[in-house]
Amino acid sequence: MIDTEFKLKRYMKDCERFESLYSNRTSLGLTVFDGNVVPSVQGTTTDIAKLKSIFTLTETKLKQLQKEKEELHLKLSESESNRMREEKRFIEDKNCLKNEFLDEQIKYTEHLAQCKPLIVVEKKVVSQVDEVTVKTVQDTLNNLTNDYHRVKNLITRISSTIKTETEETTRKIQKAISEVDSRNKELVHRYTNEVQLRKLYHNQLVELRGNIRVYCRVRPPIKEDEEVDSVVSFDTYDDGIINITSKGKTQQFHFDKVFPMDASQSQVFDEVRSLVRSAIDGFHVCIFAYGQTGSGKTYTMEGTVSDPGVNQRALSYLFEEAQNTVWQYEIEASMLEIYNETIRDLLDADCEDKNKLEIKMKPEGGLYVPGLIATSVKSLDEVNEIFETGRRNRATAKTMMNERSSRSHCLLLLSIVGVNTITGNKTFGRLNLVDLAGSERTSKTQVEGTRLQEAKHINKSLSCLGDVINALKNKHSHVPYRNSKLTYFLQESLDGDSKTLMILQISPVEKNVSESIFTLNFGQRGMSAELGAATKKMEDGKGTPSSARRPNCETPKSPGTSLTPSNRTPNFPKTVSVPSKLSVRYK
Known part of the structure; x- marks a missing residue:
């Protein structure tokens, strides 16, 4: 709207200048001929046509601007009317709210006047209760503080005792482990010697009786058995023992020599x-x-x-x-x-x-x-x-x-x-x-x-x-x-x-366990046969x-x-x- 007013003012000024020019046409050397402005001196027909066209265009614009001005005045009047209505409504709402606030304030004042004696009594009771509570809490806090220090000292003494006892127990356990380890090594050494001695006597007995010597060799898993668990286990200290475990049952077999799966x-x-x-x-x-x-x-x-x-x-x-x-x-x-x-x-x-x-x-x-x-x-x-x-x-x-x-x-x-x-x-x-x-x-x-x-x-x-x-x-x-x-x-x-010499060959997998056990039993029967020297x-x-x-x-x-x-x-x-x-x- 402001832009339109500005345009209107500018065109008004242009019109005034044109009227002034028209009024002073004689002094400027212009002459009106058949309603047209023509140059008095050295004017040409082309210039007159241009001025006429400009004038006509200016009049048209002036009329448009005049129309827009009227429309704007109309809108301005409507806006002013709306503003006045809204202002009136605002004043009415303000007065209404003011009255309601005054009513509420009066009610609150009356209620406060009624509750004031009760508040005084409550403050007095609370004051008395607070004094007792604070004293009780303070006493409890003091007791807890004392208990904390006693427990802390007790924990310190217990920690020291535990540390001492732990160190002593650790030394005893390490000593016991060392003794057991030494004893175990001695037993393993003696057991190994006994196994070797037993084998020596057994070999001599085999020579005397002519028994069939029986070795057992377990083949390693083949490609189709790589993901299958082995049913075979060996004795750590006696290389003449083999165990077969199947369906929760373990059978042990003794031979002159047992070769594990990795034997070359x-x-x-x-x-x-x-x-x-x-x-x-x-x-x-x-x-x-x-x-x-x-x-x-x-x-x-x-x-x-x-x-x-x-x-x-x-x-x-x-x-x-x-x-x-x-x-x-x-x-x-x-x-x-x-x-x-x-x-x-x-x-x-x-x-x-x-x-x-x-x-x-x-x-x-x-x-x-x-x-x-x-x-x-x-x-x-x-x-x-x-x-x-x-x-x-x-x-x-x-x-x-x-x-x-x-x-x-x-x-x-x-x-x-x-x-x-x-x-x-x-x-x-x-x-x-x-x-x-x-x-x-x-x-x-x-x-x-x-x-x-x-x-x-x-x-x-x-x-x-x-x-x-x-x-x-x-x-x-x-x-x-x-x-x-x-x-x-x-x-x-x-x-x-x-x-x-009989060399038994067995498979280590579950699917062949019955044949493996049959082979091992066959070997044990062979060991029992006395052939003579x-x-x-x-x-x-x-x-x-x-x-x-x-x-x-x-x-x-x-x-x-x-x-x-x-x-x-x-x-x-x-x-x-x-x-x-x-x-x-x-x-």
Whole structure:
């Protein structure tokens, strides 16, 4: 609105100037012609038209401004009227509120006049109560302060006493712990000595009685078992104890040696080394691995190229020990498998096409296999070639329990003839290394057809081996060696004139716990079987057979075929040289 008034005033001034100009047109040299202003002197038609247009526009604007002015005056009048009405209403409301306030003030004054006596009485009562309360609170505060200081002093004394008692008790506990620790170390030392002494006596007893030595090895978890808890635990101080815990029940088993899951191939062979030494000295030695399929038997006996097992390490040790300036040794090796109750020569490339081999009894006593190839070996390289040939020819297959399951019993037979170059004395040793096929439940392995037939023969032969062990343990008059080819062939290793080692292989997981317990029970029965002391096979320089037995030991009477030491001079099978085409070896 202010802006509009300003415009109006400005146009009014313009109009006044124009009127003044119009009035003084003559003095300015302008002349009115037909109602138009024209220059009196030197005026042009164009200038007159422009001035006329300006005048017309100015008049139009003036009229518009006049109209706006009237509208503004009208609005101003309305606003003034509204302001006056609002001011009147405000005055009325103010007077009303003033009257109400005065009324309330009068009422409050009257009420205050009525309550004043009561207030005086209340103030008096409160004053009296406050005096009593303050005094009571002050007394209570003083008492609490005194109690606080007494408790604080008491706590200080108690803390000091507790600290003293704690230090004294700590010293006593540390002293007791030290004494218990020393006592524990002494007991552990004594216990360890007792364990070693017990093992020494046990080994001597094994030598005297001819018991089967039994080791147990637990394979580490394989890929499919990595997230499964182990059911196997070991004794910290006695390496001959193994515990199996399943469904809240723990069973303990005792053996000559227990190898935990992290035991290396080298550690296993360290415990076998003495038996290999016995074979070099002229004893008959048999080492075989027993356990369910997939428990690690073949790995323990054969191993891998980078980490060989008992077979390879035994031969390496044998050749190392054979490097003697006094004794010279001739070593012959044979390798066969018992597959579906059939003997096959693994060193014969055409073994499947030839007549099957049979076990025969020699007239002078002793078992042999006519036609079985015996290869003379003079170095570890030649032995490696034999291993590779036998491995290629051995029957294996894939089952649900094992990627490469052995479908036969594999036997590596070594004959060791030693000659003393000074005296002419001879020793005749044998080392039989046996990798048994694994016992298996057909429901787990899910085999059928040929594989099922193989499994039946494997389980039957292992069952016959169990019958032989039970008969030996219970000292039966008849031992059923001939119930299977396997037990018949192992007769000389089990009838009392051989040092025999059984290596049990078990799995550490729950799903195989029943087979593991069966294997461990089988091993304990084997430990209880007394075979009689082994004899050393030797001849003097004149060719007279003799035998060496530990002192104070009687010659055992075997329940099977009775063979005296004198008629056990080895009759080795035919000898052939190593084929030149065999070149694969362990590194």
